[in-house]
Amino acid sequence: MADKKLKIGVVGCGGIFKWAHLTAYARMDNVEIVALCDIVPGRAESMKEFAHATYNSDVLDNARCYTDFDEFIKDSDIESVDICTPNYLHSPFAVKSLEAGKHVFCEKPDSVSVADTEKMKAASEQAGKVLMVMRNNRHTDAAKKLKRMADAGEFGDLYCGRCGWVRRRGIPGKGGWFTTKAQSGGGPLIDLGVHMIDLAIYIMGNPTPVAVSGSIYSKFSDDTAEASSEHAAFGETASDGTFDVEDLAMGFIKFDNGACLQIEFSWASNIEEGDRNFVELRGSKAGFKWENSGTQAKIFSEAFGQLIDVNLNIDKNVQGHEGNLRHYVDVVLNGAKPDFEPQQGINMIKILSAIYESARTGHEVSLVD
Ligand SMILES: NC(=O)c1ccc[n+]([C@@H]2O[C@H](COP(=O)([O-])OP(=O)(O)OC[C@H]3O[C@@H](n4cnc5c(N)ncnc54)[C@H](O)[C@@H]3O)[C@@H](O)[C@H]2O)c1
Structure with a gap:
């Protein structure tokens, strides 16, 4: 007790x-x-x-x-x-x-x-x-191990990468608050983007974003059987409700240290995969791919005069949401050092808002005052 x-x-x-x-x-x-x-x-x-x-x-x-x-x-x-x-x-x-x-x-x-x-x-x-x-994905076992390796310099300079969460079909609460911009703030870019972009930036060592560009699309807002929600656990659907957010977003983020990140997020799109999330970062010494909610992760490098791929040993019993809640309680009760700072949230929403702005104007948006 x-x-x-x-x-x-x-x-x-x-x-x-x-x-x-x-x-x-x-x-x-x-x-x-x-x-x-x-x-x-x-x-x-x-x-x-x-x-x-x-x-x-x-x-x-x-x-x-x-x-x-x-x-x-x-x-x-x-x-x-x-x-x-x-x-x-x-x-x-x-x-x-x-x-x-x-x-x-x-x-x-x-x-x-x-x-x-x-x-x-x-x-x-x-x-x-x-x-x-x-920030539950930070608390997956794979992410914690990759973060420790990145901080110890094992990947060298993490200078670029890709991240995304792509679903073939899976719109949460179609017609309800998730698909109503005034209540959600946007579609998969804000819903899923916050997960994967955060994880990428966190492992990169929190560089400051300086410019973004992006495009968004909404092709699945019609009430077709194929495009209807596969995500019944989240949000409630409303058959005559609103759908004024994107169902797909692509973009590009540049950071103050010269690093860059390609991003893609979809609730619905005609792709092979059913539902896949990933963060893939490339470092000067080694790269890695974190995938499928942290249940798989691989490191790519060169040793002994040949290319090597290493499968990370992952404790799949570590649950990210629970890990994050346990960490929070430890911070409040025991004064543990928080691994999340509110400024990181501001930077995140700045990125996402600027990608929406870029999609609207058709131009790159600077985040530097
Ligand atoms: N971290 C994750 O993996 C993850 C996954 C899904 C959702 N979420 C987030 O969790 C939040 C909730 O999502 P959800 O899928 O549970 O949505 P949901 O629609 O299933 O649940 C939201 C609940 O809030 C209640 N509610 C609405 N307005 C209220 C009010 N004014 N006062 C009190 N209760 C109110 C609703 O009645 C509903 O029961 C969202 O911000 C979503 O982005 C996070």
Whole structure:
């Protein structure tokens, strides 16, 4: 049993809470879930039975349930808020939580605009409370090993690479908030891009982005059977809803140290693969490819006078979302050094917003003031 438990209130009891955060909380002994909030009446309460049925866990049994965030945040028992709501609510909920003196763990993407992301960082500094945004792929075993090798110089100069998350068919919550720009901030670029671009930049050593260019397309917004959602676990579909975001984005990012990154993200496109994510970086001494949510990773180099490929030994029991939540709790309870800084979130949303801007104007966008 842990000496001290962090008292957490969760807002948003949809897909990511049920299938990742709750999975983790059911296995962690240093958290206590004291409150749950979901705008849909009865949904927060229904999570208690769900936790028993799915995870054989009583972790939610003592949680007070709310439908109104403003009532929930007044709950003085809550020390830390876990935000699992649609993207446009991340910043307002994070800011209100921090102003109420709570620490905040927030789902990705950080928020839907640079200004909103800056407000989150400012509120955290003002309150002197921790703000961390989910970067679950950093916490896969493969990513942790590759990061350690990169920091030790084993790849040499990581000077260029490619990353992406491409789906042949897999639009989350078609017609719902995911495909409504005002609520999501965009399509696969912001939804999936934040995962892979972050991982690439993190392993590269967080160089500062200086310029981007990109193009976006929306070819699968019609209600065809083939293009309908394969991602039923996330978001809710609405048959007569909105689809005003891209379904594919391609782009190019340049960094202050001369490095560059090619990117591609799709929820739907006519490609061979069903669903594939990857970060492939090339260094002067060696390169690597991290793939399929970190379940595969290979290193490419030259030794003994020949080209060599090394399959990384990966502990597949390490779950990225759980690892990230455990790290966050360690930061709040034990003062561990956070591996995420809010400025990294601002840089990320700057990149994504500038790619949308480049797609709109047809020109490269500079990120240098
Ligand atoms: N890290 C990952 O791998 C990952 C994967 C999927 C989703 N996400 C992120 O998690 C977040 C939620 O996504 P999801 O797939 O769970 O969506 P979802 O639509 O399945 O769940 C969102 C929940 O928030 C609730 N909600 C909406 N407005 C609310 C309000 N004003 N107050 C309280 N509750 C409210 C909804 O009723 C719903 O239950 C998004 O930001 C998404 O980008 C992250």
